[in-house]
Amino acid sequence: xxxxxxxxxxxxxxxxxxxxxxxxxxEAAGRVNFMxxxxxxxxxxxxxxxxxxxxxxxxxxxxxxxxxAFGVSFHPFEQADLVQRLxxxxxxxxxxxxxFGLEVVRGQALDVPxxxxxxxxxxxxxxxxxxxxxxxxxxxxLRGIWEDERAFAQDTLxxxxxxxxxxxxxxxxGHPAANVADLKGD
Ligand SMILES: Cc1cc2nc3c(=O)[nH]c(=O)nc-3n(C[C@H](O)[C@H](O)[C@H](O)COP(=O)(O)O)c2cc1C
Numbered sequence: 395x396x397x398x399x400x401x402x403x404x405x406x407x408x409x410x411x412x413x414x415x416x417x418x419x420x421e422a423a424g425r426v427n428f429m430x431x432x433x434x435x436x437x438x439x440x441x442x443x444x445x446x447x448x449x450x451x452x453x454x455x456x457x458x459x460x461x462x463a464f465g466v467s468f469h470p471f472e473q474a475d476l477v478q479r480l481x482x483x484x485x486x487x488x489x490x491x492x493x494f495g496l497e498v499v500r501g502q503a504l505d506v507p508x509x510x511x512x513x514x515x516x517x518x519x520x521x522x523x524x525x526x527x528x529x530x531x532x533x534x535x536l537r538g539i540w541e542d543e544r545a546f547a548q549d550t551l552x553x554x555x556x557x558x559x560x561x562x563x564x565x566x567x568g569h570p571a572a573n574v575a576d577l578k579g580d
Contacts (some may be wrong), residue, residue, distance in 0.1 A: 408563035415477060415561045417467045418446055419498075419507040422460035426498060426507045427485035429454045430477045432561045433529060434466070442536035444516055447529040453485035458532050463504040463519050466534070467512035471557040471569035476511075478565060503538035513556045515540040 398405065415432040425576035433447030444466060448455050458464060469477060476494065483490055491498060497510025501517040508515045518534025545556040 398460040406563070408450075412542045412568060413534075414468065414558055415481075416446065417469060417477065417480060417512075418448070418454060418458075419465035419467065419509055420454055420457040420461050421505070421507050425457060425485065425489075426491050427454050427457055428490055428496065428507070428509050429485075430481040431466075435531075437523035437533060443521065443533055444518060444536060445524075445531045447526065447531050449529050455530070457485075458520070459461050459523070461520060463506050463517065463537075464532065464534060465501055465504075465506035465508040465515060465517055467515035468520045469509070469559050470510050471567065473511050473557050474559055474567040476509075477559060478567070480509075482530045482565070499540075502557075508540070512540065513542045513545040513551075513558075547561050565571060 402526060411432070413432050415430045416434045418426050418431050419426070419428050419464075423461065429452055431446045431448060435445050437443040437445050446466065448458060469479045479494060490496060499508040499510050501508060504517040504519060506517050516534070516536055517538035519534050519537050521534060522533035524531045524533065544554070545551060547555070552557060553570055553572045553574055560566060
């Protein structure tokens with residue numbers, strides 16, 4: 395065990411991984427773009443709010459500033475390679491949709507792009523952009539949920555049906571083991 399006093403930036407900051415990265419889809423100024431975001435979080439149930447932490451360095455940032463809505467999708471481990479490519483290429487230099495031949499699913503409740511191949515996805519109406527240090531938390535109100543019904547058993551993800559993508563940091567990916575424990579609460 396080692397201890398480090400932190401003054402500014404820690405040596406690495408991924409102790410809260412592995413975590414599920416989402417792919418954020420956003421369209422503005424005639425551009426559709428996708429980027430993976432592992433700093434994502436559910437924020438409220440009623441109203442249903444979900445947030446994604448995005449650095450101003452990302453091309454998506456400017457699009458998220460302009461757009462009224464955005465999409466978020468959850469992908470299986472089998473798409474790790476695509477997620478990695480989306481997260482190591484910028485829409486600033488490359489039209490990722492054309493370059494990677496991406497399947498774009500259009501939102502039904504909102505006019506947002508979603509990356510094909512997901513087991514679940516959200517259509518979010520942008521409600522807030524909160525600056526949190528060197529990232530901004532874009533908050534969206536859920537207006538539509540897509541769910542592959544084969545992937546969910548009793549309203550939770552069935553690990554036998556889907557291998558959810560997990561991110562460990564430094565471009566390392568994995569998936570949860572299939573063994574789960576169903577513990578009863580009081
Ligand atoms: C798995 C994964 C997770 C990432 N999570 C975040 C994140 O939470 N916030 C962020 O700003 N960038 C994150 N990134 C980096 C961006 O996805 C990456 O810089 C991307 O190329 C930005 O694309 P854009 O410039 O087209 O918007 C992540 C990258 C990967 C591969």
